[in-house]
Amino acid sequence: MLRQGAAFLAALAMGTAPGPALAQTATHQVFSFNDLGMHCYDSSFAEFAILPPYNVVRGQVILRGQHPVILDNTQVNLTYRAAADPTGSINTTSRGKTNFWRYVQQLFGVSLPIDVGLKGARMPGANNQPQPFEAFDAQKGWFAAEGIPITAKDNNKLRNPLSLMRVEARDAATDVLLSSLDTVVPASDEMNCSNCHFTGRDAADAAIAQKYNITVPWSSSPVKAVMTKENIMILHDAVNQTNLSANRPVLCASCHYSAALDLEGQGPQGAQVGKPFLSHAIHSHHGMTVNHTLPDPDNPAIVSGNTSNACYQCHPGKNTKCLRGAMATAGLNCQNCHGGMLAVGGVFHLKTTGQPRRPWIDLPKCGSCHTGDALNHQGVSLILRLAYQRKDPAATPRNATNKRFAENDNTLYRFSLGHHGVACESCHGSPHAEWPTRPGTNDNLTAEQIQGHTGPIIECTVCHGDNLPRTMGGPHGLHNVDDRDWNQFHMFFFFQDNNNCKTCHGANLEGTVLSRAAADRNLIDYNHNPKFVPKGTIISCTLCHRDPRTF
Template sequence: MNAHLFIFRFLLIFLGLSGFSNAHALELKPNSVEILVGEVAKVTVTQSSGSISVKSSNTSVATVSYASGIASIKGVKAGSATVTVKDRRSSKRVEVKVLSAPASLLTISPALLALNVGGSANITVTNASGTVSVQSSDNSVATVGYANNLATVKGIKAGSATVTIRDSKTSKTVAVTVLNTTAIGEYTLLAWNDLGMHCMDGLDFSVFAILPPYNTLHAQLKDKNGKLVTSNVLLTYEAVADSSGSINTSSANKTNFWSWVGELVGLNPAPDVGVNLDGLASGKPMPGNKTPSLTPAPMTYNTAFGWFEAEGIPITPFDDQGQKNFYPTVKVVAKDALSGKVLASATTVLPVSDEMTCKGCHASTDANNNAAQTAAKPLAGWVFDTDPDKDWKRNILRLHDEKQAANKVFNDALTTLNTKGYKSGGLLTTADAGQPVLCVACHASNAYFDKENKTTVMGGMAGIAPFTQSLHLKHAEVKDPATQLTLDSLDNRSACYQCHPGSVTQCLRGAMATATDASGDPSISCQSCHGNMKAVGSPTRQGWFNEPTCESCHNSAAPGKRAISGIDANGKAIVPSDHTFATNANTPVPGLNLYRFSKGHGGLQCEACHGSTHAEYPSSHADENLQSIAVQGHAGTVAECKACHTTVPNTVNGGPHGMHTTGDAWVKQHEDANKNGTASTPSCSYCHGTTSAGTPLSAVKVAKTIDADEFGIKNWPAGYQVSCFSCHNGPNP
C-alpha cells in the first residue's frame, strides 16, 4: 500500500474516533466557582470514562476531593486556583476564586423560642454588621423590639410566628411559639416512618430519576391520661448511632442529587435539605427538611392529620463511614416548649434503599445466555458506560427511545417538554445533553402526593399510561433473570425484589414476613396482599391509592381465625363487612382507605402502635423494635394499656378495636359482660374462639401474673392464649 495513502486513511480513522470521543467527552458543571473561605462548592462530573483524578493547582488556596460523580472544592484562604479533573480520555478545568469570609457573620440564639401569653423572652444577637432591624410575621401573636444586642419578643396570644432579624449583610429567623400554659405530666412518644421503606433510584441523578431521596417522619405524643398532646411542646429529630454503631449525619456528599434537582423538578433546596411536595400543587411548597444530623432539627404539627411531621427528609442508604445501611436510626425528642424540659424521647428508623434498580436486566453485559438480559438489550447495543450508576439508566433510555420512536404521543411529549431542555432526538439524547429525564413528567404517579392539597403533583400527559401501570404491565411477562419464571408468576416470591427493595434490603420485614405455614414455609408474600403484576398494573387501579386494607385479610370470615380474602383481579382490595380491624374509609380522600393515614384508639395513628407498612411490629430488623420495647417492655404492637395510661381504664369495649380492659381489673368485670356481643362490641368468641379455648388474638404478648380472686394466682407465659379454661372448667362453669 502507498505510504501516503496509508497515513491518510489512518488520519481519517483517528479523526473519526476523536470525533466520536468528543461526543462523549468529560463534562463539568459548573466550570468556575466563587466561594468564601471555609465553604465547599460541588462540581458535577459527567460523561466520564474510566477512573477520575482531581488536583488543585494551589492547595493553600483550595483543596479538592472526588466521590460519586461530585468534585468537592473547599476554600482555604483568599486567592485563585485551578482545579483539574481528569479521566482516561481527557481533562477539564474549574477556575476557583476564594474570597475572605466577612469580618462579621450575624449569629442569633436561640433559633427556637417559646413563651407564655403576656410573657417576654430575649434573642441574643452577635456579630451584627451595620444597622439591625427586627420584624414579627404576626404582631397579633408576638411583637419584637431591638436594643443593646437583644431582640425582645413579647407574647400577645397563643399561636406561632416567625421573627426575622437582619443586618446589612444577612438575615436570620427564629420560630416563636406563644402558649397559654406550659405542658406538665408524664408522656409516651411514638415515632414512625410513613411508608415502611422509601426508595431512591441510585446515587446518580444526571441521567433520569424515578424517586428522589425523600423520607417522612411522623410522631405523636400522649400524656399518661391517654390524651394526645398537640401544643405547648417542641419536637425535634436528630441522627443517632444504631445498635451496630452506624450513624448517618449527611447526604449531600453521598449523591449528586443536589446538582440536578433544579433541572428535574424546578426546586433548588440547599445541600442536605430535601424537597417538600406538600403545598406544591397550589404553587406554595412548604420548606424542606434537613438530613438528620447531630444538631436537632424541628418537626412541625399538622393539625389536619393530628401528628408532628418532618416531610421529605433527604437521607441515603450510606452511613458516615461509606457503608451501606438501609435502616439509619434517628431519635425524636419532645420538650416542654417553655422550660425546655425533655418530656419523652423515641428511637426509630428512617428506612431507605437504593435497591429500586433495574440492573438485573438492564446493565450492560457481554454475556448472552440469560433470556431476561437478552430481551432487555437495545437494538443499538449496550451503552457500556463506565459508571455503573449511569450505565443501566442510559440503557433504559436507549431502549425506550427505540420502542417509542414511531409513537406520535411520545414525540409530541418531547416537543411539549422542549422548553425544559428535552430534545427531539429522544430521552438518551436529552440526558446526554445535560438535562436529566424525570419519568413522571410524562407518566402520572401518585407517589408524588401533596397531602395538604390531597392530590398528586405529577399528573402525567394525556395518552401516556401512569407509571405504575406502565411498568407492571410491561414487565408482567418478562422472565426473572434469577429463576426464569415470569415476574407475573404467583410462584415467584422473589419477583418483586428484582425491582423493589430488595434481596438485601428485605423490605417485607414485619410480622407478616415471618408468618409460616404448617410446613414452616413462608405463608405470605408480596402477592398475597397486592396480587400479581398484572393486578398491580391494572388500568382500573390507581397506583399508591388502591392498596390492600387491613380488614381484607383480618376479618371474621372463618371461625377462630382470620381469613385471607385479599384483592380482586384488578388489584383492588376486597373489603368485607367486618370492620373490627379496619382502615378508615375515605382516608385521606373520598374513595380511599389508606393504612398510612388511618387512625384509631385515642386518636393515635394506626402506624403509631402497629408499625409502618411492611414493617408491622415485631420487625425482623432489631432496631425497629426498640421503641415498642421502651414503652411497654416487649417488642410487638403497642398493646399494653400502661404504655399510655397511668391508671388503666375500666371498659367493656372502649379499648383498641373494641377491646375490653385486661389484667386484674377484668377478672370481676367480665362476669357482667355480654358474652354474645352487640353491634358495637364483638362477642367473646371473636378473640377467644368458638370453643372459648383461646386463639392467637387472646394471647398475652409478655409473661403476666393475674390475681384471679378465688381461682388463685395465675402465671401465664408469653404467648399463652387466655380462655375460659384458664380459670374455669369451660365457658359455662
C-alpha cells in the same frame, strides 16, 4: 466488632446511643412512625430519576392519664435527630452519599443545599442538630416532617437502610424534654434493574438490539448503576421513539404521572395527560411477555414468579427486604396483599369500580384479611392470608362488613385513626413494618421502648398509667391488659354480656389467635394461686378456672 465499637463511640460523642430512649416520663408518651415503611430513591440521578430521597415521619404526643389527651403544636414541639442503632450505626447527613443535589435543579426545578429535601425538611447534619417537625395536622392530631432526604448509608458510608432518628417532644412553653422515641427512617436505593438491563444480559444484548433495530452500542460505563440506567434509556428510546439519552437527566414522572411525586395533589398535568401512570407503565410492561402478550405456562412474563423475590427485582430488595413486618413474619409475601404484576399494573379492572387500579390509592386494606372477630368474619379462617378473591386477576381488595379491625372508611391505613384519635401506625407500626418485624431489624426497638416488648402496642399503661378502671372500651374492643384488678374481677363483664368475651376468646371460650398473650404474664387463677402464662399462649377461660357457662 472494631468498626461497630468506633461507630458507637462516635454516636456517644454526638449525644445519642442505642437502647431505650433517654426521656420517658410518667406524664407523656411520644409516638412516631414512618408513613410507608420503606422509601426508595435512585442510586444515580445523572441519567433518569424515579424517586428522590424523600422520607415522611409523623408523630403524636399523649398526655398520660385516666383520660389521655393528644397534644397539639401549641402545647408541645417535636424534633428529630439521628440515633445510633444497637450496632453503633448512625446516619446524620446525606453529604457525599448521593448525587441528588447535583441534578435537583434540572430534575425538579429547585435549587437546594445539601441535606435539604424537596419540602424543606433537613438531615440533622454533621453536628446532629435537632430538626423541627414543621407541620401539624389538626384534623389528624399529628406532627409531620415531610421529605427528609435520608439515604441508605450511615456516617461510615456503610449500608443501613433502617437508620434511626430520635423523636423528642418538648414543652412548648418551657422547652423541657417530655418524651423521646427512636424510630426507623427507612431508605434504600437497591433497585435491581441490572439483573436484566446490565450490558450482555437479557434486556441489553445483541438479540434485543436486533429486535428493536438499536444501532447505538450498549453502555460500557464501569459503574453498574450508570450502565444499567443508560441501557434502559437506550431501550426506551428504541421502543417508544423517544430521545431520552440525549436529554439526560430525565424525570420519569415528567411524562408518566406518579402520585408519589404529586406533592400538591393536582393529578396528571401537561405531558402526563393521556400517558400511562408510571406504576402502570412499569408493572404492566414487566408483567407481560417479551412479545407484549399475556403470559401463559409456555410464555412467562418478563418478571415472573409469585413470591416477594419477583418484586425484589426492582423494589428494595434481596438485601433490604423491605417487607419485614407482621405479614412477613407470618410467611406472607407481596402478592398476598397486592396481587401480581398485571394487577398492580392496572391491566385488569377492579370489581368495585370497573376501572384500573389507581396507584397509591387502590391498595389492600387491613380489613381485607382481618375481616372481623371470632363471632363474625368472612371465610373459614379468622385471619385470611389473601386480601382478594383468588380467581380475581385484578386482586380487588376485599371489603370487611365487620369493621372491628378495618381502617377508617375510604381511608388508607397510613392515614387512619383508631382509639380516640390515636393513629393506627402509632400502635401497629408502619406499612410493611408492622410489629413484630423480622428479627434483627431496628423497627422492633420502637415498640420495645414504648411498652417493653415488640408487637402492637397493647399495654394500657402506655397512655393511661396505672389508673384505668375495668373496661372493654380499648382499641378494637379490648379489655384491660396485664391488670391484676381485671384478672380477678372480669367475671362481672362475662355475666353482663358474654358475647363481648367470645369475639376474641371464641364461641366456645377456648381461645383464638386474637386472645394470644402478647408477652409473658403473671396471672392469678380462680383459687388465687399464681399462674405464669408464656408469651404466645392462647388465653382460654379454662386456663385459670372452669368454663364459666357452668357456674
